[in-house]
Amino acid sequence: xxxxxxxxxxxxxxxxxxxxxxxxxxxxxxSNVQGQSGLTIEQSQLVNIGNLSYTDDSNSLNIQGLRISSxxxxxxxxxxxxxxxxxxxGALSVQTTINPTQLYIDAITINNSSGSFGNLTLNFExxxxxxxxxxxxxxxxxxxxxGISNAxxxxxxxxxxxxxxxxxxxxxxxxxxxxYDAIDNTKGFTRTGLDFGFNELDFSFSTGALxxxxxxxxxxxxxxxxxxxxxxxAGGRSGDQxxxxxxxxxxxxxxxxxxxxxxxxxxxxxxxxxxxxxxGFLNVTNLTLDLQSYHIALGFDELExxxxxxxxxxxxxxxxxxxIELDFLLNDDAINDRYNRFQLYPGITQPxxxxxxxxxxxxxxxxxxxxxxxxxxxxxxxxxxxxxxxLSYIDDGRRVIFSGIxxxxxxxxxxxxxxxxxxxxxxxxxxxYSIDGLKVGxxxxxxxxxxxxxxxxEVYQAMDFDLDGYxxxxxxxxxxxxxxIDGDYYFSNTNIGLSVDENGQGIWATDVKYDIHxxxxxxxxxxxxxxxxxxxxWSTMDIANLRWGxxxxxxxxxxxxxxxxxxxxxLAIMPGGAGQVCVGASAADEASCGSSGGxxxxxxxxxxxxxxxxxxxxAGSTTDGTATAxxxxxxxxxxxxxxxxxxEYISDSGTQIIFDNYSTNDGxxxxxxxxxxxxxxxxxxxxxxxxxxxxxxxxxxxxxxxFGDELIYDNIGTVDDPIxxxxxxxxxxxxxxxxxxxxxxxxxxxxxxxKELNIDAVQLKHPDIATPQTVFYGVVMQNLxxxxxxxxxxxx
Amino acid sequence: MKIIIKHTPALVFSMxxxxxxxxxxxxxxxxxxxxxxxxxVLGQGGVYLSGDITINESGGPLNNxxxxxxxxxxxxxxxxSSTDKRCGARxxxxxxxxxxxxxxxxxxxxxxxxxxxxxxKTRPINSxxxxxxxxxxxxxxxxxxxxxxxxxxxxxxxxxxxxxRPTDANFVQTDILNVKVxxxxxxxxxxxxxxxxxx
Numbered sequence: 002x003x004x005x006x007x008x009x010x011x012x013x014x015x016x017x018x019x020x021x022x023x024x025x026x027x028x029x030x031x032s033n034v035q036g037q038s039g040l041t042i043e044q045s046q047l048v049n050i051g052n053l054s055y056t057d058d059s060n061s062l063n064i065q066g067l068r069i070s071s072x073x074x075x076x077x078x079x080x081x082x083x084x085x086x087x088x089x090x091g092a093l094s095v096q097t098t099i100n101p102t103q104l105y106i107d108a109i110t111i112n113n114s115s116g117s118f119g120n121l122t123l124n125f126e127x128x129x130x131x132x133x134x135x136x137x138x139x140x141x142x143x144x145x146x147x148g149i150s151n152a153x154x155x156x157x158x159x160x161x162x163x164x165x166x167x168x169x170x171x172x173x174x175x176x177x178x179x180x181y182d183a184i185d186n187t188k189g190f191t192r193t194g195l196d197f198g199f200n201e202l203d204f205s206f207s208t209g210a211l212x213x214x215x216x217x218x219x220x221x222x223x224x225x226x227x228x229x230x231x232x233x234x235a236g237g238r239s240g241d242q243x244x245x246x247x248x249x250x251x252x253x254x255x256x257x258x259x260x261x262x263x264x265x266x267x268x269x270x271x272x273x274x275x276x277x278x279x280x281g282f283l284n285v286t287n288l289t290l291d292l293q294s295y296h297i298a299l300g301f302d303e304l305e306x307x308x309x310x311x312x313x314x315x316x317x318x319x320x321x322x323x324x325i326e327l328d329f330l331l332n333d334d335a336i337n338d339r340y341n342r343f344q345l346y347p348g349i350t351q352p353x354x355x356x357x358x359x360x361x362x363x364x365x366x367x368x369x370x371x372x373x374x375x376x377x378x379x380x381x382x383x384x385x386x387x388x389x390x391x392l393s394y395i396d397d398g399r400r401v402i403f404s405g406i407x408x409x410x411x412x413x414x415x416x417x418x419x420x421x422x423x424x425x426x427x428x429x430x431x432x433x434y435s436i437d438g439l440k441v442g443x444x445x446x447x448x449x450x451x452x453x454x455x456x457x458x459e460v461y462q463a464m465d466f467d468l469d470g471y472x473x474x475x476x477x478x479x480x481x482x483x484x485x486i487d488g489d490y491y492f493s494n495t496n497i498g499l500s501v502d503e504n505g506q507g508i509w510a511t512d513v514k515y516d517i518h519x520x521x522x523x524x525x526x527x528x529x530x531x532x533x534x535x536x537x538x539w540s541t542m543d544i545a546n547l548r549w550g551x552x553x554x555x556x557x558x559x560x561x562x563x564x565x566x567x568x569x570x571x572l573a574i575m576p577g578g579a580g581q582v583c584v585g586a587s588a589a590d591e592a593s594c595g596s597s598g599g600x601x602x603x604x605x606x607x608x609x610x611x612x613x614x615x616x617x618x619x620a621g622s623t624t625d626g627t628a629t630a631x632x633x634x635x636x637x638x639x640x641x642x643x644x645x646x647x648x649e650y651i652s653d654s655g656t657q658i659i660f661d662n663y664s665t666n667d668g669x670x671x672x673x674x675x676x677x678x679x680x681x682x683x684x685x686x687x688x689x690x691x692x693x694x695x696x697x698x699x700x701x702x703x704x705x706x707x708f709g710d711e712l713i714y715d716n717i718g719t720v721d722d723p724i725x726x727x728x729x730x731x732x733x734x735x736x737x738x739x740x741x742x743x744x745x746x747x748x749x750x751x752x753x754x755x756k757e758l759n760i761d762a763v764q765l766k767h768p769d770i771a772t773p774q775t776v777f778y779g780v781v782m783q784n785l786x787x788x789x790x791x792x793x794x795x796x797x
Numbered sequence: 798m799k800i801i802i803k804h805t806p807a808l809v810f811s812m813x814x815x816x817x818x819x820x821x822x823x824x825x826x827x828x829x830x831x832x833x834x835x836x837x838v839l840g841q842g843g844v845y846l847s848g849d850i851t852i853n854e855s856g857g858p859l860n861n862x863x864x865x866x867x868x869x870x871x872x873x874x875x876x877x878s879s880t881d882k883r884c885g886a887r888x889x890x891x892x893x894x895x896x897x898x899x900x901x902x903x904x905x906x907x908x909x910x911x912x913x914x915x916x917x918k919t920r921p922i923n924s925x926x927x928x929x930x931x932x933x934x935x936x937x938x939x940x941x942x943x944x945x946x947x948x949x950x951x952x953x954x955x956x957x958x959x960x961x962r963p964t965d966a967n968f969v970q971t972d973i974l975n976v977k978v979x980x981x982x983x984x985x986x987x988x989x990x991x992x993x994x995x996x
Binding site for chain 1: 843844845846847848849850851852853854855856857858859860866867868871877883885886887888889890891892893894895898900911913914916917918919921935936937938941944947949961962964965985991992993994995996
């Protein structure tokens with residue numbers, strides 16, 4: 002009887018049941034039936050289910066301790082009201098009102114697993130109206146509108162909670178359809194399934210707070226409009242049972258679409274990150290769900306999509322960062338044994354500590370020290386294969402595309418909630434990514450170099466790596482909401498492409514070992530931008546070989562070891578670029594800039610400004626006392642080969658030059674404060690750039706021109722609305738119209754400054770001596786204020 | 798590492814440029830290239846840089862009079878036309894035996910460099926160079942020199958001092974010479990950087 006009530010309840014709530022089963026009513030219940038036309042049912046219920054199981058090929062997903070009750074008293078019934086009517090066109094109309102209700106699940110396990118996914122609580126009240134009518138050729142169609150309010154969603158593991166509070170959700174569907182005519186042939190045989198259609202699904206949502214143990218990170222809100230089709234078939238990827246789905250989702254273009262995160266400071270002022278003006282699509286083929294002995298198996302054959310956001314805002318500024326567009330394809334690659342699969346295990350599956358590198362082992366053991374086999378949480382074994390992606394950044398209508406982004410790999414991940422903290426452990430990650438290069442203008446443009454420009458943001462063009470990393474995300478930034486991150490990470494077996502082409506040739510840092518430790522890194526959204534305070538970080542990047550050419554066989558420059566130690570560094574990202582600048586002279590307006598020999602550029606309203614402060618600390622102990630750290634650069638060559646002809650060399654067996662203990666201070670030496678640090682402010686725009694021919698000969702594409710002529714693209718648009726073609730010529734003196742057809746590139750207005758940058762010693766070390774010999778007993782650089790106006794253009 | 802520079806009327810400037818960019822070079826072997834070889838140096842992919850670099854046009858962060866944490870000796874009202882020697886950047890190097898030795902100083906560093914067409918890219922060399930390219934058969938990092946570099950009021954002072962910082966007790970500095978540069982320098986050709994020798 003309890004199960005039947007649950008079915009009726011869920012049918013009313015989620016509308017996923019095609020018909021309502023009729024049941025006999027008791028006299029008491031019948032007395033509650035009211036109505037003038039149609040039928041009104043008022044129902045109250047208190048549901049307690051010890052165990053509810055879903056079984057797939059003899060494996061069970063167990064929902065334990067399921068309770069549906071009043072929100073105010075878990076021992077009291079919740080209540081609902083259903084008003085049923087038949088409209089003039091013969092459709093069944095159902096209006097459902099669910100009064101404040103709590104749905105609680107004590108644990109979710111698989112078979113007899115000792116660990117659980119944790120417990121879930123959903124508080125809500127809702128009003129749902131829907132109509133449904135039969136279709137002429139079979140199936141059902143209708144419309145619905147649903148509103149959920151005063152809702153909380155709480156996930157708890159081991160007694161600690163992550164909660165979305167005060168959720169409001171509204172959705173309307175102009176027309177939905179349900180038919181049993183979907184055909185699937187993707188598995189080599191034909192099967193029939195359910196076909197769901199949703200035309201113009203508009204929804205909005207908001208959360209009063211996303212919080213850990215009552216400490217808020219901030220608020221989320223959004224509006225989106227979709228049209229979607231979904232086909233559901235019985236049978237998963239393995240065994241006889243399970244579930245398979247295909248879906249086709251269109252994100253309907255609407256300037257009013259948005260997603261917004263709002264961070265409130267201690268004074269109660271809210272500042273937001275906003276992404277809006279969406280469009281795009283998402284198609285999934287063979288999304289499967291299976292139950293295995295110890296896990297839920299999810300996977301898909303192909304996920305293809307495009308996501309376009311025309312508006313990006315930070316803070317309360319009306320200036321936009323510009324827009325982004327992302328096209329991507331994740332698919333299975335059986336030839337290279339790369340798939341998109343996700344295995345979800347209940348509880349925390351701890352890594353094999355003895356199998357991990359010594360450099361991270363103690364940090365990993367510390368991370369998991371309070372957890373055991375019975376602990377609650379989620380463990381995920383994941384594989385991915387991103388076959389291709391293109392990411393476009395659009396600034397005042399000018400587009401640069403990071404093209405040919407590829408990635409694959411696998412990782413073991415655990416997620417659990419701790420005291421005011423979300424803990425994420427990643428072990429045994431073996432990953433790879435690469436970026437082919439840049440395109441400017443449109444996706445048909447030729448591939449060019451220039452992805453090296455990302456190096457300034459410490460984003461490398463290509464990387465394959467093993468990673469173990471342990472992160473704790475705590476609620477609350479430097480001021481009010483926001484988040485704080487502490488983490489320890491170790492990269493091994495790593496190759497980093499610093500400047501490589503689409504064939505993988507270029508400059509590589511190979512056999513890299515890179516350990517990074519982050520403490521008290523806070524993220525806050527402030528009125529003028531996104532602020533990241535890097536409380537303390539120390540790291541060592543040990544590059545066994547810096548190679549030119551192929552990453553395995555290219556000539557090596559030797560070993561480079563970079564040790565870093567920073568306290569009180571920061572990074573701010575602000576909307577808006579450089580605006581109007583005079584390149585090559587100092588002037589405040591176009592006329593005086595030209596008369597001073599400069600070039601006036603109006604780089605528009607959009608773009609972004611990055612303000613970086615690196616406070617290099619003097620050598621010493623870290624705040625937690627677990628390590629000593631310093632800033633030091635070491636270059637070593639003439640090393641001893643591990644065996645003749647192996648191409649591998651023994652570290653510390655060669656000659657070294659060492660730049661030891663470099664640090665910043667406020668001008669009086671290392672005993673002074675270090676508030677100013679090393680500052681770099683970069684205003685970045687995408688802008689037309691001046692590219693001059695450097696010889697009198699034909700260029701690499703056979704295009705002729707004289708030395709000093711300017712590269713101008715052909716116009717495939719109009720004079721008033723010029724559009725760059727893919728061909729170009731060289732022009733001695735371009736007209737104003739032609740100047741609008743200059744190549745696009747990154748225009749960077751930068752400023753680098755420090756009060757003092759101190760190097761304790763520059764040393765040389767021979768392998769036969771224990772102590773390095775000092776060349777310079779100190780280098781003191783002071784009072785630098787270096788300003789740049791540079792345009793960086795990808796070239797062929 | 799080896800650096801090849803071809804067709805460089807201003808060889809000294811090229812050396813300064815390359816050593817500024819790559820401080821970790823150990824050998825700078827210069828090898829002449831023929832004009833036809835030089836043309837082949839222009840390759841595929843990379844970055845084309847143009848613009849200007851200005852040092853301490855209106856002083857540095859220690860000159861900020863509104864920042865009370867700055868030492869008084871540094872606090873100056875610096876403008877583009879100011880001649881106060883504290884308005885520039887300063888580098889002091891101790892190549893003696895530590896605290897008891899003096900410091901070689903480049904002081905009051907100021908000025909603007911502007912240029913068009915500095916290119917950076919990696920590319921293979923497997924042909925040309927009068928047959929040496931095929932023998933070489935490896936990748937190089939190529940710095941394509943800008944056609945013209947304009948120096949505007951670029952100046953510095955070469956000096957000796959007994960202490961690293963002007964704020965140090967009993968600080969004494971003796972200026973040796975002042976340098977000021979205005980004008981254009983034409984630079985053509987490429988600097989090729991590649992590893993060589995035992996890594």
